[in-house]
Amino acid sequence: MVQVSFTLPMAHSKVAEGAAAQLANKMGIDPALVVHAKPMGPDFTFFVVYGRVHHLVDPSAVEVVERDYPLLTPKEVNASIKQALRRRLVVVGGCIGTDAHTVGIDAILNIKGFAGEKGLEYYRELKVVNLGAQVSVPDLVARAVEERADAVLVSQVVTQRDAHLLNTREMSAAFREAFPAERRPLLVVGGPRFDETMAAELGVDRVFTRGTTPGEVASFLVHQLVSQRATQRGASR
The missing domain is CATH 3.30.30.60 (D-lysine 5,6-aminomutase beta subunit KamE, N-terminal domain)
Known part of the structure; x- marks a missing residue:
């Protein structure tokens, strides 16, 4: 029914x-x-x-992106970053193109947070630079270079004529042109109309959709930038 x-x-x-x-x-x-x-x-x-x-529906044919990392508390996130990096992890975020809808990016970055969780500004070992709305891709890249960003978070709500997809591809191409592969910041995009399975197609490291909480994003950053890199360093020795 x-x-x-x-x-x-x-x-x-x-x-x-x-x-x-x-x-x-x-x-x-x-x-x-x-x-x-x-x-x-x-x-x-x-x-x-x-x-x-x-x-009829066939659940076996449904494609989803399962969370492949543990959810950490703010205390665990801070401890992992402090132990592994010995400095604050730098996150630069904003809405690119003509998108002026900052509710999503603010929910993740601002200390007030979302769904009962405080945003990334609450984490002691994270330095958060929120650029706000209507940020051009060149300005985003320049600020990421200036701040020596470890991760770049972009929110896209406007979807007319697939603007969110076009802007994301433009952003990922610009970062790949500006940074050597080993020094490129982690690229994360989010918004209610994204498909989580499109990360590789869009040239980003992760796509988050509606309902994502700051804790999920913080845990992912630790997983990618701390845990995985530590594993890679250990394997190369």
Whole structure:
């Protein structure tokens, strides 16, 4: 059983309700019951439709990115960085292009945090540089060079004409041009419309989607920049 909502460009009437049920039928909902209809001005109506669908899903065909690192407490994050790097880990973040939606990046970086977790500014061993909104890619690269960033976090909410994908590819190309491979900062992007499986295609190290918490990001940074590099150093000896 499913419930869907949508708006039709029709004034509210019995005909409009019938059209909503007809549309739901074409979606595969059968029988379809219009459980709510509300006028949205003189020319539109909002509907909620409830009913049964007969489609099958195959969970084995679903592709997801499983978390491959442990979730750490702020105390554990700080201890790992202090022991391994003997300096603060530098994070530069912002919204690139024309994107002015800083809610996502602020939720991760600002001390107030998100979902009951404090942001990366709370971590004693992290130095956070939040560049805010509408940051050009050249300015982002320049600031990363200036700050000697270990990681760059970019949030993208605007998706018209795949702007989030185009901006991310431009950013990753610019960083690869500006840095030797062994010195390039870790590139992390996030936003509600990203697909977590596209990291390699976009040229970044990780893609985070909606619901990501500061603790997840901090734990990932430690995993990539501290734990893995320590393992690589040990293997090269």
